[in-house]
Amino acid sequence: MSVVGIDLGSQSTKIGVARNKGIDIITNETSNRQTPSLVGFGPKSRYLGENAKTQEISNLKNTISSLKRLVGRSLNDPEVAIEQEYITAPLIDINGQVGAEVTYRGEKQRYTAVQLLAMYLGKIRDTASKELKLPVSDVVLSCPPWFTDAQRRAMLDASQVANLKLLRLINDNTAIALGWGITKTDLPEGDAKPRRVMFVDIGYSDYTCSIVEFRKGELAVKSTVCDRHFGGRNFDKALVDHFGKEFKEKFKVDINTNAKAKLRVAAAVEKLKKILSANSAAPLNIESLMEDKDVRATLKREELEEFVKPLLDRVTVPLEQALAEAKLKVEDIDAIEMVGGCTRVPSIKDAIAKFYGKPLSFTLNQDEAIARGCAFACAILSPVFRVRDFAIHDIVNYPIEFVWEQSPDIPDEDTSLTVFNKGNVMPSTKILTFYRKQPFDLVARYAKPDQLPGKTNPWIGRFSVKGVKADANDDFMICKLKARLNLHGVLNVESGYYVEDVEVEEPVPEAKEGDKMETDQPNGDAEAQPKTRKVKKQQRKGELPLSAGTASLDEASVSSFAEAENQMYMEDKLVADTEDKKNELEAFIYEMRGAIDDKYSEYANEQEKEKIKEKLEKTEDWLYEDGEDASKAQYIAKMDEIKFSAGPVIQRYNDKLEEERQARLKVEEEAAAKKRAEAEAKKKAEEASKKAAEPAKTEDAEMKDAETTKPDSVEEPSAGK
Incomplete structure (x- = not known):
């Protein structure tokens, strides 16, 4: 991965x-x-x-x-x-x-x-x-x-x-x-x-x-x-406008009437601008800009700063x-x-x-x-x-609000709410609560459209909440919607559910030490039981189906675009492969033309040489005429035809190379074997020499021992005799 x-x-x-x-x-x-x-x-x-x-x-x-x-x-x-x-x-x-x-x-x-x-x-x-x-x-x-x-x-x-x-x-x-x-x-x-x-x-x-x-x-x-x-392109545009006027006055050419000339000037001034970042002046020369006229000019850094002063301000x-x-x-x-x-x-x-x-x-x-x-x-x-x-804690750059229709059962209900303010942390999740008896829609939009780039439509999406109905007592359903501004900075209402108020018992939190009041307790009273109280809490009861309409493409459009892209990708690949085969064929023709009179010369007779040269010439003529826009298969076929004609000659050459290689290997093997035999013989000679020297050394040692050792039959005189 x-x-x-x-x-x-x-x-x-x-x-x-x-x-x-x-x-x-x-x-x-x-x-x-x-x-x-x-x-x-x-x-x-x-x-x-x-x-x-x-x-x-x-x-x-x-x-x-x-x-x-x-x-x-x-x-x-x-x-x-x-x-x-x-x-x-x-x-x-x-x-x-x-x-x-x-x-x-x-x-x-x-x-x-x-x-x-x-x-x-x-x-x-x-x-x-x-x-x-x-x-x-x-x-x-x-x-x-x-x-x-x-x-x-x-x-x-x-x-x-x-x-x-x-x-x-x-x-x-x-x-x-x-x-x-x-x-x-x-x-x-x-x-x-x-x-x-x-x-x-x-x-x-x-x-x-x-x-x-x-x-x-x-x-x-x-x-x-x-x-x-x-940005850089605004500097470039100011320079293009300046030189456009100068060239019109000095060289009588109007680059605004010629898109190619204008683009060439834009490329030239971009280089000039970079030179001026490190130098006080820079030249501009463009050959044959338009109407066969060469243009030239010089610009100082001070002049550039004057042209772009509105930007610098x-x-x-x-x-x-x-x-x-x-x-x-x-x-x-x-x-x-x-x-x-x-x-x-x-x-x-x-x-x-x-x-x-x-x-x-x-x-x-x-x-x-x-x-x-x-x-x-x-x-x-x-x-x-x-x-x-x-x-990473990023921020919301444009405030986002939700707008909805007023419920007929709540005449004083607000119908809009800014949920994500500018500067809020992103990603972020907010839970919206609605009281409704029937399905409803809400719209997400930018709260301040004047802050958006251009005349961008402030609309972000419409979200429809389904499955909403009154309860058995004809009371409101409490609807919760989870709105999330995700990692990408994209807003979605991710889920919807409804809750009900239920009574539950929970322990009463104990008072702090300083808040306790002195009360008379009966002597011998058992340890006080923890106090509880009944409170109303909301419990999640079920999901609410949602449908959304946003600026994202639907799955069908994405699939259609992806399919078209894959088709164009394969067409590009085929064109590239075809061009490679064409170039390969062209290179092979030139290579064979030189090789047939050089390295392959002694492996072909005159008749074979003429036949191969004729094939090369015909293929080259075809390549630059009818074969200019041929298919990949045609280039491969033409390559195979040349290889078929030159095959026997190339095979002889390769056989000779193989024969020489085998002969060289044989010589190398023989030399290696001879070297190994010599090394083995030398090793054996050294071992034999060592063995021949060992007995002589033993005999000398025995003679020396015999001289210093007394015979057993001789007795030493005792001191008492």
């Missing part, structure tokens, strides 16, 4: 995986640590990730970006119109959801944003699986904290279509905080003052500021503020709002951690440092912090790894 965290970005995506030595960011097929968040469609197959980026300029009308910023939205959302400025494919309405119309395999096709995101997630899944050499299923996916319930449900649906089990949809800022805090061993404990860190994340398309409190083993998000249209606004919502001051913040590619811009760093009054912190990897946090979150939820206990 794999543990994978995915940072789904507007421009690119990073994949973090948990391994025994920690978290790694894996590379894709081109050895890049980030994969472009693009989906493209071609005449034969889809282009996903790196392939889509390669084909983007030549395939503008069929390439879609900003995938995560489209899901869960409708075409009439004004923020979708903003996204169309950055997306070259036309956006359309598909059953109330935004989608794209493209030309795929020669036909016009329409795909919803959920389908497009599912296609891209499938690519990310395969990239991770190839690196890990394991099937990938369990993942944690990041999303912006400003996502609504509908957008989060769309992310869940896309993951399901891509055959991924989404363990948690985690906010970007929360993932960053988790990656920062889980590795710290010096966090305060108990009642000590928590460590407060402000995380500033400015990426390609949005800006998030979040204040998080850390204690040992836990983090608590205190406030989160977002600017949804402040907004830098400190989220910082101020985050402090206000958390009811804190600048001096209460222990550190400001900077994350995101756009935080490399010197003017942004200077503005934030001036606001904070202290040096900024860059201890996290600015590009990969979210992916690492997602991988940690996945490891926590997965049984594969043992991870240090770390609790």
